[in-house]
Amino acid sequence: MSKITLQVKFLIFLFVFGTALYNDVVGQTHNVGQEAELILAQYQEAKSDKIKLELISQLVRVIHYSDSAQKFYPEAIRLARLVGDAELEAQNLNRLGVYYRNMNLQEDALKLYEEALTISRLADIPVQIGHSLNNIGQIFFYQDQFEESMNYYKEAESKFLEIEDNEGLAYNYNGMSLVLAAIGNFDKALDVINKAIKIREELGNERQLTVSKFNRADILMSMGDYKNAEPDIMNLYDYGMANDKIRAINALEKLVELKLKTAKYPQAINHAKEAILLHEEKPYSESMIEIYQMMYNYYFDRGNPSESKKYVDLLEREKDILNAEKTKNYLAGLTIKKQKDEIASLYREKELMEINNRFKLYLSFVLFLLAFAMFVVFSIYYRYYLKEKRNLLTLKEKQKQIEAQALELDRLNIVKDKIFSILTHDLKAPLDSLWGMVKLIDEDNLSQSEFEEYLPIISQNLGNNSMLLENLLIWSRSQMKGMHVQLSRLNVHKLVEENIRFLLSSGYYKGQVIENYVAHDIEVEADKNMIDIVFRNLLTNALKFTREGDQIIVDTKESDNIYTVCVSDQGTGISEEGLKKLFGNDFHSTNGTHQEKGTGLGLILTKELVQKNKGEIWAESTLGSGSTFCFTLPKL
Incomplete structure (x- = not known):
């Protein structure tokens, strides 16, 4: 064991x-x-x-x-x-x-x-010293600290021997035997428990004598001495049948174990059946779980599925009952602990109240003077505190204003720098090209055929600049907080159609096929100019990254409260890294299929305009397989 x-x-x-x-x-x-x-x-x-x-x-x-x-x-x-x-x-x-x-x-x-x-x-109270040592030894035994437990038991033994307290010695030997058995020293454990039994026989305490004899049975069974263990178990059984059936069930558990170990299987089965009957009268799950487990193992080993199934079902049911009981006991323990703390708190409070009452008369005048002095000090401090609080709040407000102004100034400086960058590079280069061409014409250095050859390039550059200027002006106004939403009823199909017609004559058009699949009756409430810019930027992007013959489709999907508008193309697509940079605060651009340059401003502006109209925008793409840009608009 x-x-x-x-x-x-x-x-x-x-x-x-x-x-x-x-x-x-x-x-x-x-x-x-x-x-x-x-x-x-x-x-x-x-x-x-x-x-x-x-x-x-x-x-x-x-x-x-x-x-x-x-x-x-x-x-x-x-x-x-x-x-x-x-x-x-x-x-x-x-x-x-x-x-x-x-x-x-x-x-x-x-x-x-x-x-x-x-x-x-x-x-120097020997009896209570002995009992205290015994009790501490028992707790250390429960906690598997056997060496410490034995030390306490031995010290208690010497104290009880000193004062010739036989009842204390019996408790001491009973506990000591358990420690010795736990560490495997069964011979010594048997010797010690026999001492406890002898004392309890002399004292005539039947209940405690039964406890000690049953402990001896446990030790004997651990030693394999089943013959001598059986009378002690039967002693518990007889005592239990006369006084309490739970103890009889506990004894029957040991008898089932003993009979199985000595191969007396019919007797083991009879003891198990008797325990089941007693269990119905006086339930005791702890022992019944052990009995059910032993009987299940017995029938399982002998290939009797019906009986083994019966006992395993009983075992599982009893485990459920025991778990519920353990939970109940655990909660009861918590309740008792809480009650203990509350009682201790009440007694501490009572003691404090008694002390306070004793000194109340002497301290009342001092407390009154102290309270008055504290009131005066508090009044002075409170007035000072209120003044400092007002000053602090004023200072914090000014500090917040300065910080907000600094942040706004930094943001506007960034906007200004970007605008200057766009004006310097993205607008200046096409205008310089146009100025050079005009100068050549003026000086008669450009023939008619050469002029006609450069004319589409000039047109594309001017168209790019026109789109860029429009985006730049709108975005700049938005950044300067001068843009306000003007809601009106819009027909989405017509707005798409207008933008397609406009872009067919722009420098971005390269012979692509643009399809408007938006239903004619779809209407939303939004700012026309803003949504117009959104469509123009998304369609321009699609034209920029597609080639002649590629298809561009504008379509809508309807859900409970929104319309989702999508612009899909068969163009070059966007890498996974590029998708992460879209719609961010940084200006990110890629050259088109004809090396059209951009500033990255269009999609930033598009996102802002969509959000101002209570929508969301996103993109889906695979490099080399086209892209789809979608945004939502609330229904009317």
């Missing part, structure tokens, strides 16, 4: 016996309830803190296994500190720690045990 399995089984068994003891208490509810009510009434009428401490300590001993005990422990501890009774303080700290341990709040329990140990040592 592994160390982890041994610990888990001990925790489960501890829970079983805790539950059983609680059931024993519930079975005596009438008597316990009457005794608790009597003690509580006496406590409420008591005048002396010492008497109150004795009564509340007696009360928590009576109701120790009930949830209601938790709220009385902090008061018992507070009273013990108040009257200076270190023994009752340590005792109640240890008992409260046991309560938290049973609720799986191990860290909280450990803090209480350590506090009890400190108090017990300072006051």
Whole structure:
């Protein structure tokens, strides 16, 4: 048996016996309830803190296994500190720690045990020192810190031997045996648990004796001594059948395991069936999961699919029940922890209130003078603060204005530089060419045939300049915040047709086929001049990057609230890197199929105009396979 399995089984068994003891208490509810009510009434009428401490300590001993005990422990501890009774303080700290341990709040329990140990040592109270050491050893055992656990148990053993406390020794040996078994020292573990059993037989504590014998059975089974383990398991079974069926189920789990290991399969099956019947009467999922698992493995190994299927179904159902129960217990633990914190907070608040009441009379006048002085200081400071705040706000506003003006000035400088660049390079070169040609004509240095040859080039350059100037003027006005949307009802088909007719006579037209597939009845509400420029720029781009015979199509798609207008071409297309640069703030341009030059301004302006008309624009393209530029316009 592994160390982890041994610990888990001990925790489960501890829970079983805790539950059983609680059931024993519930079975005596009438008597316990009457005794608790009597003690509580006496406590409420008591005048002396010492008497109150004795009564509340007696009360928590009576109701120790009930949830209601938790709220009385902090008061018992507070009273013990108040009257200076270190023994009752340590005792109640240890008992409260046991309560938290049973609720799986191990860290909280450990803090209480350590506090009890400190108090017990300072006051030299051997019994409470021993119990505190035992309790701390148990927590370290749960946390797999076996060496530390054993050290605490050995120190507790020496303390109990010193004062001849046999009951404490029995608890000590019981816990120590578990640590020894966990580290694989089974012979020593068996020797120690036998000591615990002998003491408990002499004390006549049947319940604790059953616990120790069952622990011995676990050790014997780990050693493979099934014959001697069986009587101890049967002892638990008999005790459980007489007192609580949960303990009987726990014993049946071990009996099933024992019979399977000793190849007494019919007896194992009978024990499992008996456990199932008891489980229906008194549910206990932890042991039943182990039984179902063992029976499933047994039938699966023997090739009995029907029985193995039955037990695996029972196993899964029981796991679900256990998981739900664990979740419930976890939430209960959180609730208890929260209640603990709230109770501690209430007691701290109560203590503070008592201290405040004692000094209230003496401090009231001082506090009044202090409050008055603070009021005067605060008034002066507040007036100064308001003045400084107003000055600061004024300063921040001026700073924001200066920063905004600086940013705007930087932006306008960039715009200005770009405009000058366009005027210097993109407009100057065609005009210089035109001026040179005019000079040649004027000086009769150009023949008629040469003039006719250069005329299309002049026309193209002038057309390019005209388009560039138009874009430049509109964009410049937009950048200077002088452009406003003038909405009107537009027929999209007519607007496309007008732009196609205009561009057929421009220098960009090279014999391409331009198709207007926009439906005649599509109308939108937008700024005509802006959308006109949008169409002109997109169609110009399409003409620029296509060759003679290539097809350019303008079409629309309709959705719920918008029209999507697309200009598609069969031109040179755009690379993936080029697509990323479109519609950005930088001026990016590429020469056309006839080396037509551009500034990159057209698409920047197009994007801005589309957005001003509550639309979006994008492009799709593959290098060498044409491009599609789309933008949206809201429906009427």
